[in-house]
Amino acid sequence: MSEANSGASLKRTLGPFSVLLFGLAFLAPLIVFGTYGVISQASGNTTALSYAIASIGVIVTALSYGRLVKVFPAAGSAYTYTRKMLSPNLGFMVGWAALLDYFFIPMLIWLLGASYLSMAFVDVPQWVWILGFIVFSTVLNVLGIQVANRFNILLMVIQLAIIAVFISLCWHYIVAANGPGGLLSAKPFFNQDVPFATTMAGAAIAAYSFLGFDALSTLSEETRDPSRTIPRAILLVALIGGVLYVGSSYFMYLAHPAMAFANVDGAAFEIARMIGGDLFFAVVLAGIIIAHFAAGLSFQASVGRLLYALGRDNQLPRKLFGVLHPRYRTPVFNILLSGAFGTVGFALTIATATSLVNFGAFVAFTAVNLCALRLTFDAGVKDGAGLLRGVILPIIGAITTGWMLVSLDKDALIMGGIWLGAGVVYLACRTSFFRSPVPDALA
Template sequence: MRSSRPALKRALTLGEVVMFGLAYVTPLIVLGIFGIVSETTGGATAAAYALALVAMLFTALSYGKMAAVYPIAGSAYTYVRRTIDARAGFLVGWAVLLDYLFLPMVIWLIGGAYLSAQFPDVPSWVWIVAFITVTTMLNVVGIKVAARVNVLLMTFQIAVLAFFVLLSIGYVAGSWGPGALFDVAPFDNRATTLSSVAAGAAIAAYAFLGFDAVTTLAEETIEPERTIPRAILLIVFLGGVIFIVVAYFTQLVHPGGVFEDSSSAAFEIAGIIGTSLFGAVFLAGLVVAQFASGLAAQAGTSRLLYAMGRDRALPRVFGYLHPRCRTPVFGLVITGATGLIALRLNMATSTSFINFGAFTTFAFVNFSVIAFYIRERRAGRSRGVVPYVLAPAVGAVVNLWLLSRLDAHAITLGLIWLGLGVIYLAYLTRMFRLPPPELEFAEERPVIASADNDPRPL
């Protein structure tokens, strides 16, 4: 018998889910970190993004498979819990909180920094608080309202990116002739080595972070078994194409990888290719991008907290839904409150957590596909070795390699966070003598089709 308590409302279409994912990824981030990637690769940013795209596609395929099997909120936490072990699922959920909780904070911090640079008389905390307040209010009202606002913001962001690329093409063609538009230097040049491109790809992978967040919207998506897997692949592929194209033409404008300030290289290049008017438009685009990204990031974070609260892996209040808006209000408020930490932190400190949590999570999602394959084989159901073993194995290895490329500070902080998670898990399970509480779904239990398309309850 179905519970009478409020449940998440199914309202999102494929296009809206893709737009949410792209907003979370934030296409303009390619310009935000362009200088850093360019310096690392010796002026081969396009190659770094191409390598990162290939790596992320393997993981996207694994997310798509798991999202089709478990079309419910919880993302990697749910996948690992159901296929590997409840305790492993909890720790993966704990690790992904690094990404989910701190990414909105970083997004709002970047947006505040852009506006503070343009309006130095206004304290940066005013912008950060404004970002958090407006974003939280929109998300509390409901996912459909947030989705409509997000479509408008994403349209403007893509328009700014397109304008940036067109100005770059015009500048390159006007300065060195049309033939200069066809150059392999952004992919390979004298300063480029395989090691530098690999290091650049580890940084460039940051631009893809968030594509998995749409899995947390599964319970609010129409036909999630089909929509979410398609959306994940489209987000990664479209995002990767955008990153490569923008990086390619931007690198042509500024060959090599040396800038006065690599953290603001995009502003330097914007001044080269455009006028002061374009500089203002570019600033507006960056701010809009951060707002749209924050909107999607906070929505995804609150859904993960909701899934863990509903499971009693976190306090029960996290599993509360507003009876009228049907949104996880407490998770939204907690995410907004976490963003206030940005008032006391700088960019380097606040971003040090993110990649550790993301790469750890990505690796375990790939492991969950392999574990699912093993379970299906034991049950006498056939699954392909290539898509369910070889592809996720490659994805896991790539993500563990990217994890190893992080600086020691990020790894140390990440391990400390995981250690805290182990302590909390020990408390929940009475020193591991009891399993973590089971999920209590608001909807019917998910089903999976066997080889002969016979739906079977999990």
């Protein structure tokens, strides 16, 4: 690797359409099919309502991100906002928590993609697929955001086409079985025998499908006119994701209302085979693998930018994390580190990785909503937000995302708490047990 140049800067090459596609790639819309069975089981078969609740929390949080990114168009996302609006110590801790999300999501996505490939090629060890995902994604991200962007366009078109065909086949199957009236039902949203707490537990898992919409803010320094483009893209991605996820789960329930599946992890594949035969089953499987590659590519780019922001601000060792490659103008060390971390997937289960991802994301989402609330009362910054957008919506967002945080399973809360404890120890060492200021960017 060539010597990095700390004087280089990220290159602004992304326009509105590219940013929107990156956001959708972060979401990997086909993931709704991969997680449908798990959420159905956790929510007591009220999957559509769980997705609707998660959508509300995410869309309100997207509005908070949109306000903050206009004021702070930097690559650090929730870390930067909390550091600026609340306190440097809290900013570091939110950034530390977000690392769970950003670090584990590429690994989790590569792990999931490898597991689906193993279904198709049973004789190939899973670690071979994981390694293949890591190497290919890392090379593309090192070469730069423009190279990764070209792949995203193609991969997103394929994903959206498969979703459209899936919903169309569900529609046709439902009408054939129950007539046109079968398309309208409240059952995917309401079951009087299912406690609301059970639906919330499903929403805490369903929110995983949205993770990534916030990562768009880490691309602020590579986007043209970021204060205008990024807020719009974040909100559009959250809205599009909500419509796709609620709609897909609604029609999947109507096509297959029973919660019994031969394999919960492969529930959507059973529905795909039921409505479209073996050929469509293969198409959905291929599409989900493509979706996971696209999402892994985008998330690895994002974790590289978050680490770069932490290094540039001297929160992490600047000589390693806060520099860019002189030719590619990408944080090469951070991208390579993310790729190397992906090999942890050889030893982790999907359930463990998902829990850690959700913990870090919900901490960041809650902090961002609190930052947006604080922004409303900041005399030095006037963003024109009134009572609804400046006070009520951030409070709703903080309550919803905080509720989903405490709705995670016990193991996730314990492991997340241990991670936060490690962050407190690291911060204490960097600040002489909080007697010195948090390390800041050097002049």
